[in-house]
Amino acid sequence: xxxxxxxxxxxxxxxxxVGHVVSAARELGPEQLVVVVGHAREQVEGHLSxxxxxxxxxxxxxxxxxxxxxxxALQELGDxxxxxxxxxxxDTPLLSGEALDALAATHAADGNAVTVLTAEVPDxxxxxxxxxxxxxGAVTAIVEHKDATDAQRAIREINSGVFAFDGPLLADALxxxxxxxxxxxxxxxxxxxxxREAGHRVGASVAVDHREILGINNRVQLAEARRLLNGRxxxxxxxxxxxxxxxxxxxxxxxxxxxxxxxxxxxxQLLGVTHLGEGAEVGPNSRLKDTVVGAGARVDNTVADxxxxxxxxxxxxxxxxxxxxxxxxxAKAGTYVxxxxxxxxxxxxxxxxxxxxxxxxxxxxxIGAASVFVNYDGETKHHTTVGSHCKTGSDNMFVAPVTVGxxxxxxxxxxxxxxxxxxxxxxxxxxxxxxxxxxxxxxPGSASAQAAQAAGTTLPGGENES
Numbered sequence: 302x303x304x305x306x307x308x309x310x311x312x313x314x315x316x317x318x319v320g321h322v323v324s325a326a327r328e329l330g331p332e333q334l335v336v337v338v339g340h341a342r343e344q345v346e347g348h349l350s351x352x353x354x355x356x357x358x359x360x361x362x363x364x365x366x367x368x369x370x371x372x373x374a375l376q377e378l379g380d381x382x383x384x385x386x387x388x389x390x391x392d393t394p395l396l397s398g399e400a401l402d403a404l405a406a407t408h409a410a411d412g413n414a415v416t417v418l419t420a421e422v423p424d425x426x427x428x429x430x431x432x433x434x435x436x437x438g439a440v441t442a443i444v445e446h447k448d449a450t451d452a453q454r455a456i457r458e459i460n461s462g463v464f465a466f467d468g469p470l471l472a473d474a475l476x477x478x479x480x481x482x483x484x485x486x487x488x489x490x491x492x493x494x495x496x497r498e499a500g501h502r503v504g505a506s507v508a509v510d511h512r513e514i515l516g517i518n519n520r521v522q523l524a525e526a527r528r529l530l531n532g533r534x535x536x537x538x539x540x541x542x543x544x545x546x547x548x549x550x551x552x553x554x555x556x557x558x559x560x561x562x563x564x565x566x567x568x569x570q571l572l573g574v575t576h577l578g579e580g581a582e583v584g585p586n587s588r589l590k591d592t593v594v595g596a597g598a599r600v601d602n603t604v605a606d607x608x609x610x611x612x613x614x615x616x617x618x619x620x621x622x623x624x625x626x627x628x629x630x631x632a633k634a635g636t637y638v639x640x641x642x643x644x645x646x647x648x649x650x651x652x653x654x655x656x657x658x659x660x661x662x663x664x665x666x667x668i669g670a671a672s673v674f675v676n677y678d679g680e681t682k683h684h685t686t687v688g689s690h691c692k693t694g695s696d697n698m699f700v701a702p703v704t705v706g707x708x709x710x711x712x713x714x715x716x717x718x719x720x721x722x723x724x725x726x727x728x729x730x731x732x733x734x735x736x737x738x739x740x741x742x743x744x745p746g747s748a749s750a751q752a753a754q755a756a757g758t759t760l761p762g763g764e765n766e767s
Contacts, residue, residue: 302518302519302520302523303519303520306344307340307341307344307345308392308517308518309345309391309392310341310344310345310348311517311523313394313517313523313526313527313530314527314530314531314534314552314553314554314555315554315555315556315557315572315573316394316554316555316556317348317352318391318392318393318394318517319336319345319348319349319391319392320348320352320353321393321394321395321396321555322389322390322391322392322393322394322396323336323349323353323356324398324555325389325396325397325398325400325401326387326389326398326401327398328398328399328401328402329387329398329401329402329405331387332384333357333378333382334355334356334357335356335357335358335359335374335377335378336349336356336357336358336359336391337358337359337360337361337370337371337373337374338358338359338360338361339360339361339362339364339370340364342360345358346358357377358377359373359374359376359377360373361373365480365486365487366480366484366486366487366488366489367462367486367487367488367489367490368475368478368486368487368488368489368491368492369486369487370489371388371471371475371489372475372487374388375471375472375475381468381469381472382468382469382471382472383468383469384468385405385408385409385465385466385467385468386465386466386467386468386471387401387404387405387463387464387465387466388462388463388464388466388489389401389462389463390461390462390463390516392516392517392518393461393462393463393513393514393515393516393517394517394526394530395512395513395514395515395526395529395530395533396461396463396513396514397513400418400463400508400509400513401418401463403506403509404416404418404463404465404506405465407465407504407505407506408465408504408506411502411504412502413465413467413501413502413503413504414466414467414470414496414501414502414503415464415465415466415467415470415471415492415493415496415501415503415504416464416465416503416504416505416506417431417440417443417460417461417463417464417493417503417504417505417506418461418463418464418465418505418506418507418508418514419431419458419459419460419461419505419506419507419508420458420459420461420507420508420510420511420513420514421457421458421459421507421511422457422459422511423457423511425446425454425456425457425458425459426446426454427446428446428459428460429443429444429445429446429459429460429462429490430443430444430446430449430453430454430456430458430459430460431443431456431458431459431460431505432444432453432456433458439503439504440493440497440503440504440505441494441497441503442490442493442494442497443460443490443493444490445482445483445484445488445490447483447484448482448483458507459514460490461508461513461514462514462516463514464489465506466492467501470496470501471492474492474495474496474499475487475492477495478491478492478495479491512529515529530555531552531553532548534553534555534557535548535551535553536548538553538559541559541561542561542562543559543561543562543563543564543565543577544562544563544564544565545565546564546565546566546567546584547566547567550567550568550569551565551567551568551569551570551571551584552569552570552571553570553571553572554571554572554573554575556573556574556575557571557572557573557574557575557576557577558574558575558576558577559576559577560576560577560578560579560580560581560596561579561580562579562580563577563578563579563580563581563582563583564580564581564582564583565577565583565584566582566583566584566585566586566587567584567585567586568584568585568586568587569583569584569585569586569587569588569589570587570588570589571583571589572588572589572590572591573590573591573592574591575589575590575591575592575593575594576592576593576594577594578593578594578595578596578597578598578612579596579597580596580597581594581595581596581597581598581599581600582598582599582600583600584600584601584602585601585602586602587600587601587602587603587604587605587617588603588604588605589603589604589605589606589608590605590606590607591606591607592605592606592607592608592609592610592622593608593609593610594610595609595610595611595612595613595614595630596612596613597612597613598610598611598612598613598614598615598616599614599615599616600616600617601616601617601618602617602618602619602620603616603617603618603619603620603621603622604620604621604622605620605621605622605626606622606623606624607623607624607625607626608622608623608624608625608626608627608628608640609626609627609628610622610628611627611628611629611630611631611632611647612630612631613630613631614628614629614630614631614632614633614634615631615632615633615634615635616628616633616634617634617635617636618636619636619637620634620635620636620637620638620639620640621638621639621640622634622639622640623639623640623641623642624641624642625641625642625643626640626641626642626643626645627643627644627645628640628645629644629645629646629647629648629649629664630647630648631647631648632645632646632647632648632649632650633649633650633651633652634651635650635651635652635653636652636653636654637653637654637655638651638652638653638654638655638656638657639655639656639657639658640656640657640658641657641658641659642658642659642660643657643658643659643660643661643662643674644660644661644662645657645662646662646663646664646665646666646689647664647665648664648665649662649663649664649665649666649667649668650666650667650668651668651672652667652668652670653670653671654670654671655668655670655671655672655673656672656673656674657672657674658674658676658677658682659674659676659682659683659684659685659701660674660676660684660685660686660687660699660701661684661685661686661687662686662687662691663687663688663689663690663691663707664689664690665689665690666687666688666689666690666691666692666693667691667692667693668687668693668697669692669693669694669695669696669697669711669713670695670696671695671696672693672695672696672697672698672699673697673698673699674699674701675698675699675700675701676701682701683701683702684701684702685699685701685702685703685704685705686703686704686705687699687704687705688704688705688706688707688708688709688723689707689708690707690708691705691706691707691708691709691710691711692710692711693705693710693711694710694711694712694713694714694715695713695714696713696714697711697713697714697715697716697717698715698716698717699717700716700717700718703717703718703719703720703721704720704721705717705720705721705727706720706721706722706723706724706725707723707724708723708724709721709722709723709724709725709726709727710725710726710727711726711727711728711729712726712727712728712729712730714730715727715728715729715730716729716730717729740753741753741754
């Protein structure tokens with residue numbers, strides 16, 4: 302991966318590679334779930350403990366092959382496991398719970414000692430080949446690419462690295478695995494031959510879609526996995542009643558949820574635990590993370606992070622909703638509006654060119670254009686409260702902490718530093734003074750002076766050209 306980040310912690314659609322596999326495994330409801338860790342142990346264990354409660358880890362201090370890794374996992378469990386043991390690889394983010402469930406079902410139905418998940422792929426280079434009996438079609442061996450003959454390398458059916466084992470038979474066979482191969486490692490695949498030679502049944506479950514077993518070894522493959530998973534997620538959403546205008550330009554995380562008749566326009570990213578309510582419309586060119594969009598709301602050309610957008614609310618274009626923003630029903634955060642840690646009441650509008658930070662605004666209030674809620678004194682953030690049914694003028698500065706009462710008005714250009722009683726008009730600006738003839742005296746001969754003269758202004762000395 303050429304990265305300081307361990308491979309299995311690279312993300313695809315909002316979830317780590319190992320997280321995808323853990324999530325798929327959890328769909329089976331396993332009694333025990335163990336992740337074998339080696340490289341960057343502390344980082345991987347920290348990630349798993351934070352995101353996946355109940356997952357156990359086993360430390361493989363030296364990497365001596367897949368068979369060795371499974372032995373380490375069984376040692377972590379202590380007693381010989383009974384029932385079915387499923388082994389999967391931590392770098393296969395497209396592996397689904399459905400594929401694992403089908404593997405387990407095939408394993409149980411056929412009474413196998415081991416069942417391998419296989420797939421037929423267009424290019425089998427680098428994968429272990431599935432060798433079958435020519436007459437019965439039974440699996441006789443899995444041969445690693447480096448150890449395969451030319452004839453075996455021509456086989457397109459490959460080992461996914463995912464197996465279902467009979468627990469006690471697996472534990473016994475692992476003790477018989479040898480290391481006389483090109484890598485000098487304990488191959489888990491050798492267990493198949495050991496069990497077969499002992500007279501046990503070895504079977505296979507063929508994946509419906511070979512792409513589910515794709516492993517990640519570089520960033521090209523990471524991007525391809527993201528494209529495939531993103532397409533899967535969008536298809537699922539569209540089949541559930543969501544309109545995605547241009548799936549090629551829309552990106553979603555696995556934790557994003559939708560309700561019926563939501564619409565997603567081109568150039569939109571929906572990340573984290575974002576949710577779109579019924580009939581909500583988002584985009585174009587919007588990026589929402591951990592944001593809830595209420596039913597019927599419209600969000601256009603907007604960046605939102607940790608925000609709540611109420612039903613039928615309107616956001617954008619070119620708005621920025623930062624964490625803690627709460628827009629009420631039919632509220633508006635308009636063009637070039639930024640909000641942070643702000644609660645906006647029902648029907649209230651902040652239409653243009655304003656910053657609202659650390660504030661509470663009541664219902665059906667209108668905030669004038671180019672208003673700023675001045676919340677920071679250089680050391681501490683302070684809160685501003687504006688009541689319901691207020692009308693604040695354009696170019697207002699609300700210097701927190703300050704309160705504007707219900708039904709109050711503020712004049713354009715005011716700097717509000719004191720509380721405004723309900724129903725009052727606050728005017729906090731200097732008196733206007735016109736100095737006639739100033740341009741002609743101070744900027745003689747300028748375009749402005751000529752325009753003023755043409756408009757009939759008085760020249761210095763009392764003359765007038767009009």
